[in-house]
Amino acid sequence: MEKSLINTIEQDxxxxxxxxxxxxxxxxYVQYFEDGREAFGKEHNLRYLDFYKQGYVVPIVSIQCDYKxxxxxxxxxxxxxxxxxxxxxxxxxxxxxLNAVTGELVVTxxxxxxxxxxDSFTLQLINPGFFQDWKVLQGLxxxxxx
Amino acid sequence: MEKSLINTIEQDxxxxxxxxxxxxxxxxYVQYFEDGREAFGKEHNLRYLDFYKQGYVVPIVSIQCDYKxxxxxxxxxxxxxxxxxxxxxxxxxxxxxLNAVTGELVVTxxxxxxxxxxDSFTLQLINPGFFQDWKVLQGLxxxxxx
Amino acid sequence: MEKSLINTIEQDxxxxxxxxxxxxxxxxYVQYFEDGREAFGKEHNLRYLDFYKQGYVVPIVSIQCDYKxxxxxxxxxxxxxxxxxxxxxxxxxxxxxLNAVTGELVVTxxxxxxxxxxDSFTLQLINPGFFQDWKVLQGLxxxxxx
Amino acid sequence: MEKSLINTIEQDxxxxxxxxxxxxxxxxYVQYFEDGREAFGKEHNLRYLDFYKQGYVVPIVSIQCDYKxxxxxxxxxxxxxxxxxxxxxxxxxxxxxLNAVTGELVVTxxxxxxxxxxDSFTLQLINPGFFQDWKVLQGLxxxxxx
Numbered sequence: 001m002e003k004s005l006i007n008t009i010e011q012d013x014x015x016x017x018x019x020x021x022x023x024x025x026x027x028x029y030v031q032y033f034e035d036g037r038e039a040f041g042k043e044h045n046l047r048y049l050d051f052y053k054q055g056y057v058v059p060i061v062s063i064q065c066d067y068k069x070x071x072x073x074x075x076x077x078x079x080x081x082x083x084x085x086x087x088x089x090x091x092x093x094x095x096x097x098l099n100a101v102t103g104e105l106v107v108t109x110x111x112x113x114x115x116x117x118x119d120s121f122t123l124q125l126i127n128p129g130f131f132q133d134w135k136v137l138q139g140l141x142x143x144x145x146x
Numbered sequence: 147m148e149k150s151l152i153n154t155i156e157q158d159x160x161x162x163x164x165x166x167x168x169x170x171x172x173x174x175y176v177q178y179f180e181d182g183r184e185a186f187g188k189e190h191n192l193r194y195l196d197f198y199k200q201g202y203v204v205p206i207v208s209i210q211c212d213y214k215x216x217x218x219x220x221x222x223x224x225x226x227x228x229x230x231x232x233x234x235x236x237x238x239x240x241x242x243x244l245n246a247v248t249g250e251l252v253v254t255x256x257x258x259x260x261x262x263x264x265d266s267f268t269l270q271l272i273n274p275g276f277f278q279d280w281k282v283l284q285g286l287x288x289x290x291x292x
Numbered sequence: 293m294e295k296s297l298i299n300t301i302e303q304d305x306x307x308x309x310x311x312x313x314x315x316x317x318x319x320x321y322v323q324y325f326e327d328g329r330e331a332f333g334k335e336h337n338l339r340y341l342d343f344y345k346q347g348y349v350v351p352i353v354s355i356q357c358d359y360k361x362x363x364x365x366x367x368x369x370x371x372x373x374x375x376x377x378x379x380x381x382x383x384x385x386x387x388x389x390l391n392a393v394t395g396e397l398v399v400t401x402x403x404x405x406x407x408x409x410x411d412s413f414t415l416q417l418i419n420p421g422f423f424q425d426w427k428v429l430q431g432l433x434x435x436x437x438x
Numbered sequence: 439m440e441k442s443l444i445n446t447i448e449q450d451x452x453x454x455x456x457x458x459x460x461x462x463x464x465x466x467y468v469q470y471f472e473d474g475r476e477a478f479g480k481e482h483n484l485r486y487l488d489f490y491k492q493g494y495v496v497p498i499v500s501i502q503c504d505y506k507x508x509x510x511x512x513x514x515x516x517x518x519x520x521x522x523x524x525x526x527x528x529x530x531x532x533x534x535x536l537n538a539v540t541g542e543l544v545v546t547x548x549x550x551x552x553x554x555x556x557d558s559f560t561l562q563l564i565n566p567g568f569f570q571d572w573k574v575l576q577g578l579x580x581x582x583x584x
Contacts, residue, residue, distance in 0.1 A: 015330065015340055016173060016323060018166045020219055025162050026498040027472070030465035031308060038307065048307055049366050060464040060505060067499045070559075073166055074341050121508075161476065161486055162469060172352040173322035177454060180319070184453065194453055195512050206318040206359060213353045216413075220487050267362075308465060310458045312511055317454050365458055 005083045005138060007040035010100055013075045023070040029107055030063065033095050036081035037111070040093070046134065054130050057121070058091060058113040065109040069099070076100035085140045089115050089127045151229045151284060153186035156246055159221045169216040175253055176209065179241050182227035183257070186239070192280065200276050203267070204237060204259040211255040215245070222246035231286045235261050235273045297375045297430065299332035302392055305367045315362040321399055322355065325387050328373035329403070332385070338426065346422050349413070350383060350405040357401040361391070368392035377432045381407050381419045443576060445478035445519045448538055451509050461508040467545055468501065471533050474519035475549070478531070484572065492568050495559070496529060496551040503547040507537070514538035523578045527553055527565045 019025040041047035051058050071077060078098040086092055091113040097106045115124035115131075127135070165171040187193035197204050217223060224244040232238055237259040243252045261270035261277075273281070311317040333339035343350050363369060370390040378384055383405040389398045407416035407423075419427070457463040479485035489496050509515060516536040524530055529551040535544045553562035553569075565573070 012330075014323075014326070015165065016171050016326060019162065020164045020166065020168045021495055021497075022166045023497070026501065027162060027465065027468035030468055031306075034306070034308060034465070038304075047366075057459055059459070059461070059508075062505065063464065063501075063503045065501045067497070070497075074339075158476075160469075160472070162472060167349055167351075169351070172355065173319065173326070176319035176322055177452075180452070180454060184450075193512075203313055205313070205315070205362075208359065209318065209355075209357045211355045213351070216351075220485075308457065308463050311454065312456045312458065312460045314458045319454060 005140075007036065007043050007081045009036060009039045009079050009081075011035065011077055011079070013071050013073055013077060015073050018073040022072055024072070026065075026067060029065055029067075029097070029109065032077065032079055032097060032107075033063070033065075033081075033093075033109055033111060036079040036095055037093055039079070040081045040083065044134065046131075051115075052118055054128060055118055056115045056124070056128060057118050058115055060111050061114050062112040063109065064111075065107060067107050069104055069106045071097075071099065071106055077106070084110075085135065089124050091115075151286075153182065153189050153227045155182060155185045155225050155227075157181065157223055157225070159217050159219055159223060161219050164219040168218055170218070172211075172213060175211055175213075175243070175255065178223065178225055178243060178253075179209070179211075179227075179239075179255055179257060182225040182241055183239055185225070186227045186229065190280065192277075197261075198264055200274060201264055202261045202270070202274060203264050204261055206257050207260050208258040209255065210257075211253060213253050215250055215252045217243075217245065217252055223252070230256075231281065235270050237261075297432075299328065299335050299373045301328060301331045301371050301373075303327065303369055303371070305363050305365055305369060307365050310365040314364055316364070318357075318359060321357055321359075321389070321401065324369065324371055324389060324399075325355070325357075325373075325385075325401055325403060328371040328387055329385055331371070332373045332375065336426065338423075343407075344410055346420060347410055348407045348416070348420060349410050350407055352403050353406050354404040355401065356403075357399060359399050361396055361398045363389075363391065363398055369398070376402075377427065381416050383407075443521045443578075445474065445481050447474060447477045447517050447519075449473065449515055449517070451511055451513045451515060453511050456511040460510055462510070464503075464505060467503055467505075467535070467547065470515065470517055470535060470545075471501070471503075471519075471531075471547055471549060474517040474533055475531055477517070478519045478521065482572065484569075489553075490556055492566060493556055494553045494562070494566055495556050496553055498549050499552050500550040501547065502549075503545060505545050507542055507544045509535075509537065509544055515544070522548075523573065527562050529553075 013024055017024050017028045038047060078100045080096040082094045084092040084094055093111050095109040098104065099106055115128060116122060159170055163170050163174045184193060224246045226242040228240045230238040230240055239257050241255040244250065245252055261274055262268060305316055309316050309320045330339060370392045372388040374386045376384040376386055385403050387401040390396065391398055407420055408414060451462055455462050455466045476485060516538045518534040520532045522530040522532055531549050533547040536542065537544055553566055554560060
C-alpha cells in the first residue's frame with residue numbers, strides 16, 4: 001500500500017494565536033509546522049516518540065519561513081507537509097500553509113532535523129537502520145542511494 | 147540579614163502577549179506569575195533547580211487568577227510575589243500585578259505547589275528538611291509550628 | 293432540536309506543551325480551557341466573533357484550575373466544557389479534562405466572563421438580548437429567572 | 439551622539455521555554471529574536487508603537503534560524519541584534535544568541551520586515567521619511583543611497 005509523502009491537515013486559527021493587528025503572530029507558524037510534522041509522523045509511525053523508542057532524538061537544526069499573506073481569527077488553515085528525501089542523515093520537510101476558504105498560499109517554509117543518540121546527544125553521520133528501511137519502503141531507495 | 151518575603155519585579159508587556167482586542171491575553175498571566183515565582187526563588191535560592199538538587203519537584207496543584215483591569219502593549223508591569231506560610235507540606239504564593247505607571251491593580255492571584263520526590267513523583271506529606279530550615283531562617287518558625 | 297450544554301472534544305498533547313519534567317506545563321491548561329470554550333461556541337454560534345458581531349467582547353475575569361494528575365506527550369485529552377447558567381450578566385463555564393485512554397480525571401477548572409461593549413469596553417449590567425434569547429431557547433429560562 | 443547598530447541584551451531561559459528533552463524548544467527562539475528587536479527598537483525609538491504612530495505596521499515577511507548548540511533551563515542568554523542596512527523599503531536584522539557563561543554561539547538568524555500602511559495594509563515601495571531620516575542620522579546615508 002502506497003502512502004503519500006505529503007500529509008495534509010486542516011485546523012482553525014485560535015484566538016490566542018492572533019496579535020493586536022488582528023493577524024496570526026509570525027512565531028506561531030513554527031507551531032503550525034510542528035503540527036504538520038506531527039501529523040506526518042502519525043501517518044508514518046515517525047513521531048518523536050517513535051524515534052525515541054529507536055534510540056534517537058531529532059532536533060530541528062534549521063528553519064526557514066516566508067510569509068505571503070495573513071491569517072485571521074476565524075480563518076481555517078490547510079497545512080501541507082512534504083517529506084523531501086536526501087542522502088545525508090537528515091530529515092527535510094517543506095511546508096505550505098493555505099487559507100482553506102480562498103485557497104490562497106499564506107506561508108511557505110522548511111525545516112531540517114538531524115539524528116542524535118538520545119542519551120549522549122551524539123550526532124549520527126549515517127541514517128539509522130529503521131529510517132533507511134522506511135525510505136526504501138516508500139520507494140525512496142533510488143533517491144536515497146544517489 | 148533579613149530578606150523580604152515579598153519579591154517585586156518590573157517588566158514590559160511583550161507584543162506577542164497581546165491579543166486582537168489589544169489587551170494581554172488572559173493565559174499569559176500564568177507566565178507572569180511564574181516570572182514572579184522564579185524571581186522570588188532566585189532571591190531565596192528556591193528556584194526549580196534548587197528543589198531538584200534537593201531531590202524534589204514542586205508542581206502547581208492549584209491556580210486562581212482574578213482580572214480587574216487590562217494591560218496593553220507598551221505598558222510596564224509590576225509583579226509582586228508574596229510567600230504565604232502554611233503548616234502543611236505546601237508552598238503558597240499570592241500575586242499582585244500592577245500597572246507601573248498608573249499604580250492601578252490589574253490582577254490578583256494565587257498558586258499552591260506540593261513536594262514530589264523527583265524520581266517516583268511520590269507526594270511528600272511533611273516539609274523537606276532544607277525547606278523547613280529556610281522557613282525557620284525567615285522567622286516563620288512560629289507560623290509554621292502553629 | 294435540543295443541544296447539549298456540555299461540549300466534549302478530544303485532542304493530542306503537543307510536544308511543545310510538555311516541560312522538562314515530561315509533563316504538560318500547568319499554564320497550557322488555560323489554552324485547553326479556551327479550546328473547549330471555542331468548541332462550545334462553535335456548536336452554539338457563541339464564539340468570540342459571534343459576540344463581537346453583536347457588539348460585545350467577553351473577557352475572562354476569573355479563572356480557577358485544580359490539577360489532579362499529569363498529562364504527557366503522546367497522551368490524548370478529553371476536554372468537557374459545561375455551560376453553567378446564572379442570573380447575572382456573566383458567562384460561567386466548568387471544565388473537566390480527562391485522560392482519553394485511562395478515563396482518569398486530570399484537571400478541573402472554571403472561568404467567568406463578563407460582557408463589555410466592544411467599542412467603549414463598558415461593563416454590561418444586564419444580559420444582552422441575543423444571549424438571553426439563547427438561554428431561553430436552551431430551556432434555561434426558569435434557571436435564568438430564578 | 440553615536441548609537442550602536444548592535445543591541446545586546448541578556449536574559450534567563452525560562453522554565454516554560456524548555457521541552458521534555460531539557461532544551462529550549464526551537465520555536466521559542468522566534469520570541470528571543472523579537473525580544474532583541476524590541477530592545478533595539480527601544481534604544482532607537484523604533485518600536486512597533488513608534489512605527490504605528492507614524493502610520494505604519496512592519497510585519498515579518500521572512501525568518502531564518504540556524505541552531506548550533508542547545509540552551510537549558512538555568513542558562514543565561516546573550517541576544518545580539520544587528521540592524522543591516524539595505525536600499526529597498528525593508529528592515530533587516532541579524533541575530534546571534536550566545537551562552538552568557540561559556541560564550542558559545544547557540545543560534546544565528548535573520549528577519550526581514552516590510553512597511554505597510556497601518557489602515558489599508560498597503561505595501562510601501564519606498565522607505566518612509568522618518569525611517570530614511572533615522573538611517574541618515576546613523577551615518578547609513580551612503581549605504582542607503584548606493
